Each structure stands twice: as C-alpha cells, then as structure tokens.
Amino acid sequence: MKITAAEMTASQKRKMSLGILMLFMFVGVIAGTLLVIKDADRAYVTTDLFSQRMIKSGQAKTLLKVFLDSFLPLAAILLFQMICGFFAVGQPLCAFTLFHRGAAGGISAALIYYEYGLKGFFIIVIMLLPVLVFNMYILIFGARESVRLSNILAGFVLGKDCGGNESIRLYLLKFLVLTAFALICSVLDSALTYIFTGLLLKP
Numbered sequence: 394m395k396i397t398a399a400e401m402t403a404s405q406k407r408k409m410s411l412g413i414l415m416l417f418m419f420v421g422v423i424a425g426t427l428l429v430i431k432d433a434d435r436a437y438v439t440t441d442l443f444s445q446r447m448i449k450s451g452q453a454k455t456l457l458k459v460f461l462d463s464f465l466p467l468a469a470i471l472l473f474q475m476i477c478g479f480f481a482v483g484q485p486l487c488a489f490t491l492f493h494r495g496a497a498g499g500i501s502a503a504l505i506y507y508e509y510g511l512k513g514f515f516i517i518v519i520m521l522l523p524v525l526v527f528n529m530y531i532l533i534f535g536a537r538e539s540v541r542l543s544n545i546l547a548g549f550v551l552g553k554d555c556g557g558n559e560s561i562r563l564y565l566l567k568f569l570v571l572t573a574f575a576l577i578c579s580v581l582d583s584a585l586t587y588i589f590t591g592l593l594l595k596p
Contacts, residue, residue, distance in 0.1 A: 410540075414533045417488050421495020428496065429503035438500050441466075445497035448504055449520050449586070451594035459586045464579035467528060470494060471575060474535040475568045478542035481550050487539040494532055498525040509594075516593045520585050527578040535571050538564060 425443075432438045439448065446462040454462075470490050477483030477490075501521060506513035542564050 407537075410537060411533060414488070414491055414536050414540075415529070417491040418495035418529050418533065421492035421497075422499035422502075424492070425496035425499025425501075426503045427499075429500055429507065435504070438504065443497065444500050444504075445494065447497050447501040447521065447525075449501070449516055449590075449594060450508075451590065454586075456583055456587060460579050460583045463524070463582040464575060466497075467531070467575045467579065468572060470532060471535050471568060471571055474532070474539040475565075478539035478564060479546070481543060481547040483543040484540045487536045487543070491532055491536055494528060498528075512593065516589075520589050520593065523585065524578060524582045527574075527581065531571055531574050531578060535568065538567050 429438050437443060445466040474487050474490055477487040502517050505516050505521065509516055545560060
C-alpha cells in the first residue's frame with residue numbers, strides 16, 4: 394500500500410526530508426571521488442574551493458591553523474545556508490552546499506588513499522570519517538531549517554501566513570546552536586589531527 398505525501402505524519406515527513414538532504418551529500422562524495430580520478434594532474438581538486446581544506450597531510454601546522462582550517466569553511470557554509478533561508482527560492486542553493494561538502498569529503502578521501510595506499514584507509518576511518526559524519530549532521534540540519542524558512546517565505550509570496558518574527562528568531566537561534574556544534578566538531582578535528590598526524594601521516 395502506497396503512502397502519499399498528504400497521508401504522511403509529521404515525523405515521517407521529517408525523516409523523508411532528512412533522507413533527501415542526506416542523499417545530496419552522498420552523491421557529492423561519489424562525485425568528489427570521480428573528480429579525483431578525472432583530474433589526473435591534481436590541478437584543481439587540491440584547491441580550497443574543491444577540497445575545503447579537508448585533506449589530511451603530514452605538513453606541519455600549528456593547532457590554531459588546524460582548527461581554523463576546519464572551522465572557517467564549515468562556518469561559512471552555515472552562514473550561506475542561513476542566508477539562503479531568507480529567499481523564497483533559496484532551496485536549490487542550500488541543497489548544493491550539501492553536495493559541495495560531500496564532494497570535498499570524497500576528494501579528500503580519494504587523495505588520502507591515492508597518497509598513502511592501504512594505510513590511507515585507516516587515515517580516512519580515524520581522521521576524516523568522524524569529522525565528515527559530524528559535518529554531515531550539522532549541515533543537513535542547517536539545510537533543513539533553511540529550506541523550511543524558504544518554503545514559509547514562498548508561501549508568504551503566494552498569500553499564506555508567514556509565521557511572524559517568532560519564526561525568524563527561532564531560526565537564528567537554531568543556526569547559533571549549529572555554529573556551536575561546528576566549534577565542537579572543529580575541536581574534535583584538531584584533536585584527531587594533533588594525535589594521529591605523527592602516527593599515520595609520516596612520509
């Protein structure tokens with residue numbers, strides 16, 4: 394028996410929307426991996442625009458540098474998602490942020506495996522995957538809130554009730570909480586990098 398969208402409970406709709414948003418990120422991971430294969434010279438996949446500074450290497454960095462390389466790109470995406478929510482047609486751009494972050498993760502994983510071979514698998518599992526999963530949940534919830542507000546504004550344009558200033562205040566508060574989680578995620582990333590760089594990323 395098929396269930397239409399109109400027959401779904403609120404909980405089922407939330408799960409479906411999260412699943413769709415998660416799919417954008419997974420497709421991005423696959424696209425990023427394929428991009429590394431296509432870019433044999435590594436001419437552009439190693440740039441910050443594509444990798445978003447997620448690549449793990451043995452290059453010496455201060456703990457502050459590691460933290461900023463982790464936090465700033467993630468915070469920038471959250472800020473962009475928040476801004477997208479204030480546009481009635483911001484949904485596609487918000488979904489693209491998930492694809493882009495997923496692609497950065499795929500690029501980073503592929504480059505690590507290419508550089509370190511079998512040891513790269515352990516580097517990915519220990520140093521990259523926990524951070525990428527944490528990122529995924531932060532950005533998916535950010536995207537969901539952004540898309541929700543965009544839909545409210547689109548409804549307002551079509552003559553429906555916008556929900557008032559209370560919705561905006563709650564929206565901003567949620568993104569503030571997500572930014573706090575981004576800080577925690579970046580601290581985790583810094584700790585993993587500090588602990589395992591010498592063990593796993595030696596030339």
